[in-house]
Amino acid sequence: MSTRNVTVIGLQWGDEGKGKVVDAVARSCRYVVRYCGGANAGHSVNVGGQKYALHLIPSGILNANTRNVIGNGVVFDPPEALHEIDDLLGRGVKIGPENLFISGAAHVVMPWHKLGDKLIEQSLTSGKKIGTTARGIGPCYADKATRSTAIRVCDLLDEAVLKEKVQSICAARNATFAALYAAEPMDAQAIFAEYLAYGRRLAPMVCDAGTMLRAACKAGERICFEGGQGSMLDIDHGTFPFVTSSSVTACGVPGGAGISPKEIGYVVGVVKCYTSRVGTGPFPTEQDNETGQFLRTRGHEFGTTTGRPRRCGWFDAVAVRYAAELSGVDELGMMLLLDGEGQLETLRICTGYKYGGRSITEFDPTLPLERVECVYEDLPAWQEKIADVKRYEDLPAAARRYVERVEQLIGRPIGLLSVGLRREQTILHNSKLDKLG
Numbered sequence: 050m051s052t053r054n055v056t057v058i059g060l061q062w063g064d065e066g067k068g069k070v071v072d073a074v075a076r077s078c079r080y081v082v083r084y085c086g087g088a089n090a091g092h093s094v095n096v097g098g099q100k101y102a103l104h105l106i107p108s109g110i111l112n113a114n115t116r117n118v119i120g121n122g123v124v125f126d127p128p129e130a131l132h133e134i135d136d137l138l139g140r141g142v143k144i145g146p147e148n149l150f151i152s153g154a155a156h157v158v159m160p161w162h163k164l165g166d167k168l169i170e171q172s173l174t175s176g177k178k179i180g181t182t183a184r185g186i187g188p189c190y191a192d193k194a195t196r197s198t199a200i201r202v203c204d205l206l207d208e209a210v211l212k213e214k215v216q217s218i219c220a221a222r223n224a225t226f227a228a229l230y231a232a233e234p235m236d237a238q239a240i241f242a243e244y245l246a247y248g249r250r251l252a253p254m255v256c257d258a259g260t261m262l263r264a265a266c267k268a269g270e271r272i273c274f275e276g277g278q279g280s281m282l283d284i285d286h287g288t289f290p291f292v293t294s295s296s297v298t299a300c301g302v303p304g305g306a307g308i309s310p311k312e313i314g315y316v317v318g319v320v321k322c323y324t325s326r327v328g329t330g331p332f333p334t335e336q337d338n339e340t341g342q343f344l345r346t347r348g349h350e351f352g353t354t355t356g357r358p359r360r361c362g363w364f365d366a367v368a369v370r371y372a373a374e375l376s377g378v379d380e381l382g383m384m385l386l387l388d389g390e391g392q393l394e395t396l397r398i399c400t401g402y403k404y405g406g407r408s409i410t411e412f413d414p415t416l417p418l419e420r421v422e423c424v425y426e427d428l429p430a431w432q433e434k435i436a437d438v439k440r441y442e443d444l445p446a447a448a449r450r451y452v453e454r455v456e457q458l459i460g461r462p463i464g465l466l467s468v469g470l471r472r473e474q475t476i477l478h479n480s481k482l483d484k485l486g
Contacts, residue, residue, distance in 0.1 A: 122305020259307020291330025
């Protein structure tokens with residue numbers, strides 16, 4: 050197993066603050082690789098007083114010596130990517146063929162994917178809605194599995210192939226959408242011309258990413274694999290069907306990046322000191338009350354991609370321990386450790402569930418989680434401000450007790466703590482990240 054590489058994943062329902070951890074790790078990595086998801090991911094990094102919201106571009110892009118790779122497991126949205134590239138260039142970030150690489154095997158999100166995503170969601174009754182971002186992610190992955198209706202990045206570089214695929218697929222989707230939703234037809238010729246132009250601009254960045262990354266592993270170069278969303282949204286292991294459409298745990302790294310499972314390396318699982326979730330789906334510790342509103346306001350809990358307010362609740366140790374075990378997490382990074390000013394008097398941690406007369410301590414995503422009763426442990430909150438704290442020992446005693454109790458419940462050390470949004474507001478505490486080869 051590689052001791053050089055690092056995989057960073059979320060252990061909750063996304064929005065844990067992975068971008069900040071990846072940004073920190075990337076400074077000692079040659080490569081940062083996105084291996085799953087698409088433009089529905091939103092990673093925020095604050096550097097030099099500026100906030101960067103990254104959706105498709107890997108979070109290592111703000112480090113001058115890092116090569117950033119969009120792997121074959123990502124569903125790639127060309128107009129979104131180019132908009133992001135142009136925004137970064139306009140803000141003085143170096144970005145081009147020398148530091149951004151796009152796998153030719155990545156599948157492309159097309160206009161019919163976004164339209165289909167929107168139409169399908171609108172057609173569902175309120176209790177059945179998935180809460181999709183309508184970015185076309187699920188329909189694109191569905192076409193990937195269907196195969197005959199899929200378009201990959203490499204197809205954007207071949208005019209004849211792209212034209213034939215766009216014409217045939219668009220005609221089929223127009224017929225389907227008209228029959229089911231009375232939708233207006235899409236213009237296949239306009240879509241072909243638009244995406245051909247995208248391909249020509251992106252061509253210098255397109256590569257065989259898997260071969261490049263395997264060679265990097267063989268050469269001993271350090272790689273950070275950047276997960277999107279959170280483990281509880283994993284297509285196979287999350288709270289189905291209210292999940293995303295890809296493998297977002299560390300289990301998805303080999304297939305989504307094109308490397309051996311032995312190269313996943315040291316796994317960092319990122320959590321917040323509370324829990325949030327966007328959209329519909331079960332959320333056992335949700336606080337749909339003043340407490341939830343406090344957490345939302347204090348944590349600025351609005352989606353990086355959608356701007357939607359997030360549902361907020363207490364830390365769920367049952368779910369996080371499950372996610373940590375699933376991905377073989379080595380250490381935790383705790384983001385958004387709450388600043389104590391105006392703090393709640395008590396913080397609660399869910400340590401188990403009750404359902405059907407049974408006590409449950411192991412997370413089972415097939416349970417009717419909307420009907421479980423949470424078993425809580427209460428800990429005193431801290432009232433002191435912590436935004437300027439630089440050392441773990443200088444945190445309030447109550448904050449340290451909270452951190453250490455989470456460590457005990459999850460069975461992993463918390464090596465990295467965030468006390469604010471800025472890059473420098475990060476405390477390393479017995480982390481092994483700076484000791485890896």
